[in-house]
Amino acid sequence: MPSFTPHRIAGLLWAALTVAIxxxxxxxxxxxxxxxxxxxxxxxxxxxxxxLILSPVIFGKGRTLPRAAWGEGFVFALLWGLPFVLLVALGIQLTSAGRAAAVAPTLMPVFAGLIGWAMFRQRPTPPRFTGYAAIAAGLAGLLAINPSGDGLRSMAGFAALSAAAGMWAIYTLLFSRSGRTPIQAAALICLWSSALLLPVYLGSGFSRFGLASASEIALQAGYQGVLMSAVAVVTFNRAVSRLGAGAAAAIIALVPAGASLLAVPLLGEMPSLMEAATIALIIAGVVLASRPTPKPPAPAIPRTEGSLQ
Structure with a gap:
C-alpha cells in the first residue's frame, strides 16, 4: 500500500491542480x-x-543563473515550450479537442516509463506495467470510438500528438534531474519560447487580435498567459519533485477524464457510454501506474558469536 506521507499528499494536491488547469x-x-x-x-x-510575469525570477535583483542553466532552459523550451504547443495545436486541428486530450496526456506516462527504463535503468514495477497497458488500451478505445476526420488526417494528428507526448515525457525526466526549481524552469521555458516565437509572429502578420472580442482576448490572456505558462508549469514541476517523474506523469493521464467532464457544461459534448467506459479504464491504469516504487528492504546485519540473543 502506498504511504500517504505529508510530502506525498502535497505532491498529489499539486498534481490535482495541474490536472484541473x-x-x-x-x-x-x-x-x-x-x-x-x-x-x-x-x-x-x-x-x-x-x-513578463516570470522574468523577475531570472532577472530580479540578486538573482543570477549559471550559464549552463540557460542551455538547460533552452532544451526545456524545445521539449515543453513552443514546439510542444504547436504540435498539440496541430493535433487539435487535425482531430478534435477531445482526441487531443485523450492522446497526448495519456501517452506521456507510458513514454516516461519506457524512456526512464531505457535511459536510466528504472525498470517499472509489475503494477506500473499493468497500468501502462490499461492506459494504452483505454487510449486505443477512445481513438476507435467515433474517430474524427479521414484516415490520413487522423493519423497525422495522432503522430503530432504522440510526438508531443514523447517530448513532454523526456522533459519530466530531465527536469527531475536538473537541479532547477519549478519556477526557474517555468521562467526559462517562457523566455526561450518567446524569443523563438515573437520575432516570427510580429513580423509575419499572423495576428488575428483585431477580429476577436475583448472578452475573448481577456479569457485567453488569463488562461494561456497566467494559468498555463506560469501556474500550471510550476504546479506540475512541484508534483514531479514530490512524486517522481513516472508517478506525476501517470497522474496527468487523468486529463482526458477532466476534459470530458468540463466539455459537458462548457461545450455541450456529452461522452457516450463507451467513451465513459474507456475513460474509466484509463483512470484504473493511472491508479496502478502512479503507485510509488517500493524501496528495497535494508540488508540484514549478520549475527556474530557473542552478540546479544
Missing part, C-alpha cells in the same frame, strides 16, 4: 481556435505574458 486548457483553446483567434495568437499570449 490542463483539462480546461483543451476546452478553452478549442473554444477560441474555432472562432476568431488562431493558434499563433494563443501561443503568443501564453509565452509572451508568461515571460
Amino acid at each position: 490542463f483539462s480546461g486548457w483543451f476546452v478553452v483553446t478549442r473554444f477560441s481556435v474555432t472562432r476568431e483567434l488562431g493558434i499563433w495568437d494563443i501561443a503568443a499570449l501564453r509565452f509572451g505574458i508568461g515571460a
Whole structure:
C-alpha cells in the first residue's frame, strides 16, 4: 500500500491542480481556435505574458543563473515550450479537442516509463506495467470510438500528438534531474519560447487580435498567459519533485477524464457510454501506474558469536 506521507499528499494536491488547469486548457483553446483567434495568437499570449510575469525570477535583483542553466532552459523550451504547443495545436486541428486530450496526456506516462527504463535503468514495477497497458488500451478505445476526420488526417494528428507526448515525457525526466526549481524552469521555458516565437509572429502578420472580442482576448490572456505558462508549469514541476517523474506523469493521464467532464457544461459534448467506459479504464491504469516504487528492504546485519540473543 502506498504511504500517504505529508510530502506525498502535497505532491498529489499539486498534481490535482495541474490536472484541473490542463483539462480546461483543451476546452478553452478549442473554444477560441474555432472562432476568431488562431493558434499563433494563443501561443503568443501564453509565452509572451508568461515571460513578463516570470522574468523577475531570472532577472530580479540578486538573482543570477549559471550559464549552463540557460542551455538547460533552452532544451526545456524545445521539449515543453513552443514546439510542444504547436504540435498539440496541430493535433487539435487535425482531430478534435477531445482526441487531443485523450492522446497526448495519456501517452506521456507510458513514454516516461519506457524512456526512464531505457535511459536510466528504472525498470517499472509489475503494477506500473499493468497500468501502462490499461492506459494504452483505454487510449486505443477512445481513438476507435467515433474517430474524427479521414484516415490520413487522423493519423497525422495522432503522430503530432504522440510526438508531443514523447517530448513532454523526456522533459519530466530531465527536469527531475536538473537541479532547477519549478519556477526557474517555468521562467526559462517562457523566455526561450518567446524569443523563438515573437520575432516570427510580429513580423509575419499572423495576428488575428483585431477580429476577436475583448472578452475573448481577456479569457485567453488569463488562461494561456497566467494559468498555463506560469501556474500550471510550476504546479506540475512541484508534483514531479514530490512524486517522481513516472508517478506525476501517470497522474496527468487523468486529463482526458477532466476534459470530458468540463466539455459537458462548457461545450455541450456529452461522452457516450463507451467513451465513459474507456475513460474509466484509463483512470484504473493511472491508479496502478502512479503507485510509488517500493524501496528495497535494508540488508540484514549478520549475527556474530557473542552478540546479544
